[in-house]
Amino acid sequence: MDITLVQGDITEQRADALVNAANSSLLGGGGVDGAIHRRGGPEILEECRRLRASTYGAGLPTGQAVATTAGRLPARWVIHTVGPVHSASEDRSHLLASCYRESLRVADTLGAALVAFPAISTGVYRWPIDDAARIALDAVLQATTRVAEVRFVLFDARAYAAFESLL
Template identity: 75%
Template sequence: MEITLVAGDITAQRVDAIVNAANSSLLGGGGVDGAIHRRGGPAILGECRALRASRYGRGLPTGQAVATTAGDLPARWVIHTVGPVFSAGEDRSALLRDCYANSLAVADELGAATVAFPLISAGVYGWPVDDAVRQALTVLRAATPARVTEARLVLFDPDTYATAERVAATG
């Protein structure tokens, strides 16, 4: 699987699946989650509400992933995953890696060949950017999906992109 770092807006990626750094409610929020819901339109929210009513009454657990339509986005699916909030006193990195692994597994089950990931938990959830990149690349480099041929790590701002390039180059 090819791994590409991309500077830009994840909602503009022409891929089979876009991963959403969602909150557990699945009902939209700020950051990446809000941008995906705004640009994707009401179809995404409608399917998220149906998921809450059927399978995820208490919300989507941290580290898990579930797919919906992509609505008006230039993708077929949105894969929602809930990242952990960073804690200096508790190692939650396994949960962060689960977000990438479970999202990739859902993408593979859907038959997606191309998947765009945000840098999960590195926004309002406070995960240090360099370690968030390291955790993402650890999973993506080790993955052997059957159908996914390209994973893009989409980084919204130039500083985050520069950090990702540095981390990717060193290991």
């Protein structure tokens, strides 16, 4: 599997699947989640509502992943995953790693060859970018997957530098 880094907006990436750093409600929010829902249009929200009404009545659990249409985004699917909120007193790194592994597992079931990830949990969930980059890259490199390329789409130069220093 190839790993590439891009600084930019994940909603502009042409990929088979874009990973959404979603909140557990699956109904949109801020940051990456809000941007994906806004740019992707109402089709994504409709599918998320159906998932809430059927499989995920209590919301998507942290570390899990589920796919929907990509709506108007330049991708076939959005893979929604809920990252953990960073805690200084509790090690939640296994949940963050699970977001990447589960997203790749879902990508495999879809037949996705190119998957674009944001830096999950590094926004409002306050995960330190250097640690998040280490966990993300370790999880992806250790994953058993048929995905040919993982693209990390990093919002700013600091996030890009953190991932680049580890690659």
